[in-house]
Amino acid sequence: MKVITARKYGTPDVFRLENWEIPSPNKDEIRIKNHNSAVNSGDWRIRKPDPKVVRLYFGILKPRKPVLGISFAGVVDAIGENVTKFQIGDKVFGSTGMQMGAYAEYICIKESSVMTTLPKEISFSQGAALSFGGLTALDFIQKCKIQKKQSIIIYGASSSVGTAAIQLAKYFGAVVTAVCSPGNFPLVQSLGADSVMDYKGFHADSHKKTYDIVFECVGKSSISSNLNHLTKGGVLVLVGASFKDMLQAAWISISKGINIKFGPISETLENLNTLAELTKNGDFTVVIDKSFPLEALSAAHQYVEAGHKKGNVVIDVIN
Ligand SMILES: NC(=O)c1ccc[n+]([C@@H]2O[C@H](COP(=O)([O-])OP(=O)(O)OC[C@H]3O[C@@H](n4cnc5c(N)ncnc54)[C@H](OP(=O)(O)O)[C@@H]3O)[C@@H](O)[C@H]2O)c1
Structure with missing residues (x-):
């Protein structure tokens, strides 16, 4: 699968395209074929890092987890044996949180994560931009x-x-x-x-x-x-x-x-469901400024770090 890695901290050009084995989900995980991710203000802060104290959590010398990105929207394509909430073929969206890993074609994530079903009224891009x-x-x-x-x-x-x-x-x-x-x-x-x-x-x-x-x-x-x-x-x-x-x-x-x-917010499943419901009913519109292909992640980070995006920037993982 295609992944974009940051093997060291630095400017947006630290990103590299790599080919990895498609991961298998653990017992309590689902695997998502990721259609869209997003570049959020938190993502470039981790990549840089800014503030420097980020290193204490994400790795002192280099990012401990080289695949950054937290927002995703895609389709469940494999499930662990203990999974009960989701089935293969379900459309889902959410946040990987501190686990990151959303700048990748496939994501394995616990079914208990801040992740929910993507209503049919919401596109994958909107789902990735919503959380x-x-x-x-x-x-x-x-x-x-x-x-x-x-x-x-x-x-x-x-x-x-x-x-x-x-x-x-x-x-x-x-x-x-x-x-x-x-x-x-x-x-x-x-x-x-x-x-x-x-x-x-x-x-x-x-x-x-x-x-x-x-x-x-x-x-x-x-x-x-x-x-x-x-x-x-x-x-x-x-x-x-x-x-x-x-x-x-x-x-x-x-x-x-x-x-x-x-202070830091608590990302909750309840609030993600609220956002999905509001969006589905037309009471909430997720604003998307631009989309970039996964391969242009460096350009997307540069754009977001400049600080003048309107709403959200989306990454097309599947072109
Ligand atoms: N507490 C938490 O848990 C938490 C969670 C998420 C995010 N955050 C923080 O929340 C902040 C906002 O995140 P975000 O993703 O929404 O940011 P963002 O979308 O990247 O912010 C871009 C916006 O900032 C405006 N801006 C840039 N320079 C400005 C200036 N000098 N004065 C006023 N506005 C300016 C721009 O408007 P113009 O183009 O019109 O200047 C642009 O619309 C970040 O600092 C992020 O770290 C905190």
Whole structure:
């Protein structure tokens, strides 16, 4: 099978195309013929690595697992003897999580993973693009416990997490202001944003309006400028918080009693099923910016790392 490996950390050109034996599933695993993967912001951070502390988990000198990628969508083509949830021929999608291995033609994965049946209304590309930003946005939106008509401002609204957060916040009844580049105003409005603002407007001192929830998706604005927009008693979400941001947020939270949500999300099967259901019913649209063939993974990583994708970037594993 075709796999793309990163045998060392580095720039996008570390990737190499290799031919591997097709793996066999263990007793509690299924094997998926992978149709689509995605390049997420987390993927280039592991490849680089950024932050350097990534090495502690993924390998000190080089990636312990050379096949990166966590998002997949494909067809079950073999099952282990203890598997009960899936059958050969089922269409599935999900996240391999820390196991990675999604930049490959075949994936063996435990049936208990964050993986579910792909509804017939959702394409493989959409399935592969759904899990990363969708699961992240949904986890943080749930932590906000949105009440109907609450106001939320979403910073970095054209990102993978942002495009999902706009739709989920609307779904739970919030009034959404999306902050992004003017060129992305039509996109965020098409996803349901009630009003739009460019980054300059967000940072302008003259801007006095406050929001019940400030949802910072991309880790590009300071905590103090986010707090300028927060009502007393509101919730600040820092999806893309750096380690330094987290320390600062923890201190502000304790010393000033401000409700700040940050840290790694829990990817859950329940939330993946929620996203599948919302998408199937037309209540959620997964935004796909571009697709690249598996062989062009380096170019896809370069594009995503540049930081200006709209929504998600998909990899066509089967051309
Ligand atoms: N906490 C967690 O567990 C968790 C999970 C997943 C992701 N994350 C983090 O969440 C963040 C977002 O991930 P993502 O995949 O959604 O990102 P992404 O899609 O790669 O973000 C791309 C977007 O960022 C915007 N952007 C770039 N530079 C900007 C700037 N200076 N100011 C404002 N916006 C800017 C771009 O908009 P323009 O082109 O208009 O500039 C673009 O739409 C990342 O930092 C990621 O590490 C955290």
